Amino acid sequence: xxxxxxxxxxxxxxxxxxxxxxxxxxxxxxxxxxxxxxxxxxxxxxxxxxxxxxxxxxxxxxxxxxxxxxxxxxxxxxxxxxxxxxxxxxxxxxxxxxxxxxxx
Numbered sequence: 467x468x469x470x471x472x473x474x475x476x477x478x479x480x481x482x483x484x485x486x487x488x489x490x491x492x493x494x495x496x497x498x499x500x501x502x503x504x505x506x507x508x509x510x511x512x513x514x515x516x517x518x519x520x521x522x523x524x525x526x527x528x529x530x531x532x533x534x535x536x537x538x539x540x541x542x543x544x545x546x547x548x549x550x551x552x553x554x555x556x557x558x559x560x561x562x563x564x565x566x567x568x569x570x
Contacts, residue, residue, distance in 0.1 A: 468502040473509035474521075482506060482521055491549050494530050501525060 474482065481487035502525045508517040533539040
């Protein structure tokens with residue numbers, strides 16, 4: 467298993483440290499596999515230096531895509547991307563046998 471070090475800005479470091487941010491959106495310019503360790507080192511962009519704080523996390527599911535993998539390159543360039551952290555949900559089945567998420 468590899469150990470990968472990456473910079474993280476203070477506002478995102480705080481969210482990750484608090485457990486609120488459980489994902490990373492990164493340019494796919496490095497190799498990483500499920501189970502690898504990623505060390506997020508807090509980087510102050512104003513002072514252009516590391517703060518000395520870091521978080522160690524294990525990589526889970528990794529999704530790597532290119533802008534036009536879904537035929538939406540122009541729309542992505544115009545509107546950007548959104549990353550959504552999913553919470554656990556129960557799956558229920560309708561009488562017709564089709565699965566659907568449980569309603570709250």
